Amino acid sequence: MRIQAYTVTNGSVRLPMTVWLRGDHLIRRSGPVARRPDEPVLLIESESFARKLPYHPHKLILLFSAMRHFRDNLRDDGRTVRYQQTETFEDGLAAHFEANPDDTLVTHRPQTESAQARLESLVAEAGGAVEFVADDRFLCAxxxxxxxxxxxxxxxxxxxxxxxxxxxxxxxxxxxxxxxxxxxxxxxxxxxxxxxxxxxxQFEPDDVTEDVIEWVYSTFDGSYDEQPFGGDWTDPEPFRWxxxxxxxxxxxxxxxxxxxxxxxxxxxxxxxxxxxxxxxxxxxxxxxxxxxxxxxxxxxxxxxxxxxxxxxxxxxxxxxxxxxxxxxxxxxxREMPSLAEANQLGANEALPDFYWNGDTDMACLSDVVDGVRERGYSHHIERLMILANFGLIYGVEPAQLNRWFHAGYVDAFHWVTTPNVVEMGLYGAGVFATKPYASSANYVDKMSDYCSGCPYYKTKTTGDGACPFNALYWDFLDRNEETLRSNHRMGLMYSHVDNKSDEELGEIRERAAEIREMATKGEL
Structure with a gap:
């Protein structure tokens, strides 16, 4: 059922309303912008929001340039747009209600009840009121x-x-x-x-986007709120989105x-x-x-x-x-907020630095990470079967990899990265994934050309030069046996584990420990 906004009235007096569009809801063909053609529109740029994580510069350029173009296009069509450029959302809302004290905002409903409560609280603290309507970016209510x-x-x-x-x-x-x-x-x-x-x-930047590019690179210089969450994105390709x-x-x-x-x-x-x-x-x-x-x-x-x-x-x-x-x-x-911190396999390894800098001899990981660094993008199989697969068998804590995806990808928002990374990629919650999507080098070799030019040997599991995917894959099955063996979709995998001798499994564990040590030292 679609939730309709309504105009607040006081007797016969119609109280003012403003359509509040957040940066990822730039819709004018439907929703409140279309249904309320005579109402002003509010957009708020928040610098502090952009510093919560070390976001890829192309992600910030995309968001802020799209917002400014949306503003200008509405104004060109005669629409009143109140555009706040502030340090925080709180500042932007306070400024809006100071100038428009009797206003009520109408905005798209966020994805979770907790997010809606947060927006209601922010607006109330600023002295205003807010109504919510359906999110027109989706088809299923x-x-x-x-x-x-x-x-x-x-x-x-x-x-x-x-x-x-x-x-x-x-x-x-x-x-x-x-x-x-x-x-x-x-x-x-x-x-x-x-x-x-x-x-x-590839879309060449116009003057508006050029101004945003200059502003992003001069304003967001790698400073961010979560200092322990390290990393930066340097020397990306020209912006193209x-x-x-x-x-x-x-x-x-x-x-x-x-x-x-x-x-x-x-x-x-x-x-x-x-x-x-x-x-x-x-x-x-x-x-x-x-x-x-x-x-x-x-x-x-x-x-x-x-x-x-x-x-x-x-x-x-x-x-x-x-x-x-x-x-x-x-x-x-439905599954937030618990989904964001889910970790049913108890994975606790830190995210290796090469997710940030691409500094690894593994051809597949180096190339995919370099693509994220250059463009803020890789396609879905690279995300699932290279980046997430390695994180899964390595044992990366799901929340760490999720935040990396959210920071690094131009198309990443919490509603899409969290179930994709925490659940589908790292089997963190078991709410819909029926098995972990773990694989050895065999899958990478089958579906790519990476292995032919890699210094690691795709057919070796242990010993010098053995592909890290192989030992980590078997080690993953070994150390999670208590949780995974009973899964009916894992039977074939564990039949192969059963064929390995204690000596071979011991060598696999040693190689997996060596790989983690190499990754920690930046030598993988």
Whole structure:
């Protein structure tokens, strides 16, 4: 059920209201901006918020440039915009209510009840009032999800099929188009030698973005509130992401026209020299509200219906947007705040420094981390099966890796990183992941070209030069046996553990300890 805002009245006197847009809700095609065309709009830039973590500069540039462009576009259309640039959100709200003492704010409902309570408290302390409306960046309302789940487990595949039926996307007479719900078996191919994807789009900064770039690099110089959470991002590539609605639509056009055809087949593949592969690169625009989920899904379906894209690519893309993105949002909403600190495996290792500096001889990790440092981005398999997989088998405390993802990725917000990293990547809570996504070098070699140029040997588990993924993988299974052996999806893995002698397991433990020591010293 959608929650509607209402105009506060006092008898026949209509009290003033302002649409308050937070930086990741830049939506004017629907929601309160569209429904209240005569109301002013409030946006607040908070410097202290940007210092909570050592955010990648491209993430800050993206957010602040998108906000300023949104402001300017509204003003160009004659809309009154009150734009506060302050040290804290508290300062911005106080200034707004000092100038508009009888005002009531209307804003999108945040993802959790605790976040809503926090906003209510901030507004009340500033002397104002606030009303909440539904979040238009999603298709599945909280009440709809809650009714679907009931008291059952979170099962993404079941939810995805539910949403297909509810929306009618890729459905015909109640059945999935093509006869199958998903085409995973067609989406795990590796590109042939010499394959190159189309060049990803790049949006040249205009004067507004150039001003933001200069401001970010001069203002956020590596200082942040959490001093123990170390690290910095140096010398990234030029900023490339869309920051306006017009640019976001151009990015969507580029994906559907040039990249969607081969997206499905190679969506799980990794190539050292192709950071974008054929991925959509639309997550930043979706998460800021510059694009809506319905329009990107419907564009992809139109491409399929027109014969311009194969079904496996279109279905795989829709599963990401309609299935996974919506699913994670609601898992986060329902499972916070405990999800953020969940650690069911008791992992307690510190995050290795090479997640920050890329200084490791492991070809896969070095390349993926360098990509994050350069662009604030890597695609979903690199996130899950390189970065999170290593953290899982190494034993990184989930909250540490989650904060790194949140700081480093341009498209990262808590509602998406926390279930993805803590649960899916590090098996931290057991709320929807049915097994840990742990693998050895075998998976990396199968799905990428990293191993061919790596100084570590993909086929060795122990001894000098053995790939760290191998010993850490078996050590992970060994040390978590009490928790994991009873999992029916882990039976095959533990049958291989049972085939190893005590002597071999002892050597694996020694090699795993050596790897952790090397990582701690910066020698991995």
């Amino acid at each position: 909280p009440s709809q999800f809650d009714e679907w789940r009931g008291d059952g487990r979170y099962r993404h595949e079941d939810f995805y099929r539910f949403m297909r039926r509810e929306t009618g996307y890729l459905m015909a007479d109640g059945d999935p188009v093509g006869g199958e719900w998903n085409y995973d078996d067609q989406n795990r191919e590796t590109p042939p030698d010499g394959w190159t994807p189309p060049e990803p789009p 869309p920051v306006t609605r017009r640019q976001a639509v151009q990015a969507l056009d580029h994906f559907v026209t040039n990249r969607l055809t081969e997206f499905g087949s190679y969506q799980d593949a990794m190539l050292e020299d192709e950071w974008a592969m054929s991925h959509s690169l639309l997550s930043t625009s979706l998460n800021l509200g510059l694009l809506g989920p319905a329009e990107v899904i419907e564009r992809a379906i139109t491409a399929y219906e027109d014969g311009d894209a194969p079904l496996n690519s279109v279905e795989g893309f829709i599963r990401q947007v309609l299935g996974w993105r919506e699913f994670l949002r609601h898992v986060y909403r």
